[in-house]
Amino acid sequence: MSPTIHDVARAAGVSIKTVSNVVNDNPKVGPETRLRVHRIIEALGYRPNLSARGLRSGKSGVIGLAVPSLRENYFAELADSVIRAAKKHDLRVLIEQTDGDRQQEISILTGGRMRFIDGLLFSPAEIGQQDVDVLSGIEPIVLLGERIFGGPTDHVTMHNTSSAKAATEHLLDLGRRRIALIGASDSADDAASSANLRERGYHQALAEAGIEEDPRLVIRGGKWTRETGLDGVRHFISNGIVFDAIFALNDTLALGALRALVHAGLRVPEDVALIGFDNIDEGSFSIPTLTSVDPGRLEIAETAVDLLIERINEKGERSAPRTVKAAFSIIKRESTGFATDDAGPPQ
């Protein structure tokens, strides 16, 4: 068995509390005692037992991150950013995957699977406004992304509508007029879903430009996968629907669409300009490179961790929930005609 604080205390001829004080840099211990204890700790290879510490202090030093799947690039990159942000505060991250499944999402929130984490960063995919009550659990939660507004928890999100509007305007600036939208929701119910928020920006931009919309240009339904993007373009082509630009509601859709465009012999950006959303790493290496909305992933991760830590350390009354929106930007690359000679690494 690994040595405990008792073993160290015995070997050093002091009380266990003194060892504890040394370990925690508690001032109440003289310099030479401190040195002696440190030496014994080193010699024995003592490491505090985090379960015991967690039990005693009520903190484990671990936060949870629940995302649909790490196989979706955006979430892998988000997880990377979260782990880095957490590390700065000496926190570790436990990752759960929900597969975008409502049952699994709820089970994580209620199941107590994560009982010893100090707090949870939760990126919901399916649960929405109607599930607000399951969020009022005990542990601090910070929500990432959309779907639940006015809930009882902090919320870090992005400028979905205005950035989507900016993306559409970028295509309009290129002179495109028949701009397709891929990845729209097939249900208007959940007005706060990413899909519906972003779609709103699309409509706003077109309206302000005085463009008459063709509803056939909007592909609804389907998961935000490459298949959906690919099928969307195929649908346009096989039905003779003409388009000169595509706004895909995330990069994965855009990359799927890109594949179908190339396959069909359409040139990007000459025949069709293409813009995605998320600015995943892959977009700077696709052929052509992909113009995309950068939703501020790094800022989202860092803000979320900061908010969560505040909640964890909050004593007494829980203060009112806050919502933070990260700054966005449009990253212009080859798929809308902007040369990126050197396909450099993303930030």
Next chain:
Amino acid sequence: MSPTIHDVARAAGVSIKTVSNVVNDNPKVGPETRLRVHRIIEALGYRPNLSARGLRSGKSGVIGLAVPSLRENYFAELADSVIRAAKKHDLRVLIEQTDGDRQQEISILTGGRMRFIDGLLFSPAEIGQQDVDVLSGIEPIVLLGERIFGGPTDHVTMHNTSSAKAATEHLLDLGRRRIALIGASDSADDAASSANLRERGYHQALAEAGIEEDPRLVIRGGKWTRETGLDGVRHFISNGIVFDAIFALNDTLALGALRALVHAGLRVPEDVALIGFDNIDEGSFSIPTLTSVDPGRLEIAETAVDLLIERINEKGERSAPRTVKAAFSIIKRESTGFATDDAGPPQ
């Protein structure tokens, strides 16, 4: 505060042990008592405190996974597979990133940062044979990938050499004779590194085919990133080195190379056939889709979790370390001339 086992016991009029027995499906409790306790648990929303349980049982139900970075697709996908495999055994996964940095790798192994995990899956990038001693820590460790052989721990790996040989043979079968290698190591010291093992397979295949090698076709040094792949191809072109195929030692390198090839107006696979290694998701959506060596990621993850669990449950003497190699296969796609009409999702 959340309710404890004591609250439940008081409300149900039983002892805390009985509640514990109910929670753990211990048989020593009558049906109606069990029902009553269950009801109270439900009503109070009681969830066992995992820190306390962990302290008492010496197990936390959490395993660690240390990888260079989730931003590298292979590791994101590996993490996904590990989380899924762990979930089947009701284990949770805590992820640490080492950034492929030797200091960070060592600090994870020695630092006790992960003190309350039951075991660690460790995917080393920098530490090697010379660091074998830091592995003989207390907690069970299973190594993923290469670099350390004959160490004191279990080891789940892949058929690096024979699969690399098969990859090269695949290119030879297409009639290619000037096969470039991208991603080779610039140090022959660490014979057990993935790079050197795979390179050996390349040489073996060429030798058996009776092909005289041109050392200029081997690009050494650089991280396994898209940039390195891209730079490799640029180097060939700008130096007038002729080649008709590329074996990239991982898919990221291959995708970088692909970008440079397209940029240079070379057709894949007509002018240059291309094969990668890892079979990451992205390869089935690149343009053209990427032929790759599938190293058996799923099998690796599941085997590793199984081995780790065995170690965790092992009592007394630690048995001899084992090494398992997963089965590989060559996934033939467009980059070596195999049509994949429908760019379907990977397994």
Next chain:
DNA sequence: ATAGCACGGTACAACGTTGTACCAATATGC
């Protein structure tokens, strides 16, 4: 009738830590 036993349950200690309360010795103030 009684030993034996299964059943359903309880009491208590222990896991390894840290907070609270306390204490002894030395230094400080007037």
Next chain:
DNA sequence: GCATATTGGTACAACGTTGTACCGTGCTAT
């Protein structure tokens, strides 16, 4: 020279669980 801080330390309880040992009741087998 005596009260009073200050410093460096100790003892003990408590965090919430589960394993071990135990106990009472009622049933079965002799």
